[in-house]
Amino acid sequence: GAVVSQHPSRVICKSGTSVKIECRSLDFQATTMFWYRQFPKQSLMLMATSNEGSKATYEQGVEKDKFLINHASLTLSTLTVTSAHPEDSSFYICSARDRQGRSHGYTFGSGTRLTVV
Amino acid sequence: GNSVTQMEGPVTLSEEAFLTINCTYTATGYPSLFWYVQYPGEGLQLLLKATKADDKGSNKGFEATYRKETTSFHLEKGSVQVSDSAVYFCALSEGGGSEKLVFGKGTKLTVNP
Numbered sequence: 001g002a003v004v005s006q007h008p009s010r011v012i013c014k015s016g017t018s019v020k021i022e023c024r025s026l027d028f029q030a031t032t033m034f035w036y037r038q039f040p041k042q043s044l045m046l047m048a049t050s051n052e053g054s055k056a057t058y059e060q061g062v063e064k065d066k067f068l069i070n071h072a073s074l075t076l077s078t079l080t081v082t083s084a085h086p087e088d089s090s091f092y093i094c095s096a097r098d099r100q101g102r103s104h105g106y107t108f109g110s111g112t113r114l115t116v117v
Numbered sequence: 118g119n120s121v122t123q124m125e126g127p128v129t130l131s132e133e134a135f136l137t138i139n140c141t142y143t144a145t146g147y148p149s150l151f152w153y154v155q156y157p158g159e160g161l162q163l164l165l166k167a168t169k170a171d172d173k174g175s176n177k178g179f180e181a182t183y184r185k186e187t188t189s190f191h192l193e194k195g196s197v198q199v200s201d202s203a204v205y206f207c208a209l210s211e212g213g214g215s216e217k218l219v220f221g222k223g224t225k226l227t228v229n230p
Contacts, residue, residue: 004160032216043121043222044161044206093160097216106218108153108160 002028004096006109013084013116021079021112023094028107029074030096035067038091038111050077084116119144123207123221130197130228138192138224140181140207148209150174150183150190151218155204164192164205197228 003026013019023033032051036044048064050056050071058064066088068080077096081088094109124139142148149168153161165174170185179194190207207221 006160009158034216034218041222043220044218046217046219049216095161095218106163108162110158110160 002096002098002107004030004094004107004109006094006112008112009110010113011115013114015085015116016083018080018082019084019114021081021092021094021114023077023079023096023109025075025096025098025107028096028098030077030098031074032097033071033077034095034097034106035069035077035079036093036095038093044093047079081114084114086116089114089116119148119209119211119219121207121209121219121221123205123224125222126204126224126226128224128226130226132199132228132230133196134228136192136194136197136201136226138205138207138226140190140192140221142188142190142207142209144188144209144211146212148212150181151208151210152179152181152190152192153206153208153220155206155223157203161206197226199228199230202226202228 005024007022035047038044047062048056048058050069052071056069071077093111120143122141151166152164154164155161165176167174167183173182181190181192204223204225206223208218
C-alpha cells in the first residue's frame, strides 16, 4: 500500500535555530500534501496545504514566514520551522494525497516530535 | 465551520469487552466520515470510512454507521483485543472540492489482558 516516510521522527533544537522536516511519498505521486500540528491531548490541526510546484495555502493563524513549506516534487514536501521557540515544540504530521485517488487518498507519515530548548 | 466531537478518553477495557467510541459532527453539505487509528510511535492509519448517509464502514471487527439524522458516526467493536490499544480519531472530509480533513481530539484506548 501507499507509504509516506517522514523524517526525522524526533528532533531537539536550540531556541533560535531552524529545523527541517521531510515528508516523502515512497510508492506514489502526491499532488497534495498536508501538514498538521498535534498538541498533547489535542486534535490534529491543519497548518497548511501544499500542491506540487505552487505556493502552500496556510490556515488562518499560521505564520507562513515561520513555517516554510516547499513541495518541489511529486514525492517530497518539506516543512521548515524557522527561528524556533519553545512554544513551537509539538508533534508535526504530514499527509499525502495520492494523485490517483486510490483508497480514500490520504496517507500519513509517522510524525516528528519537535522539542525546542 | 465544520467540526468533530468525540468522547473524551482515556478508555480502559478488559480483553473481549464491547467498545463504543462516540463521534458526532457538525458540517455543511455532505461530508465523508472516517475513523483513523494511531498506534504508539506510528502515523495515522485509515480504519474505516463511510461516504453517505446510512453507509456502514467496517474493518478488523470495527464498525461505524453514518447517521445523518443524529449527525453521528460512533465506532464499535464487539470484542476488543490487547492489540487494539491505540488512539482513535474520528474525522470528516469537507468535500465540495475541499480536500481538508477535520479531526476530533482523539480517544486513547487501552485494552488489558
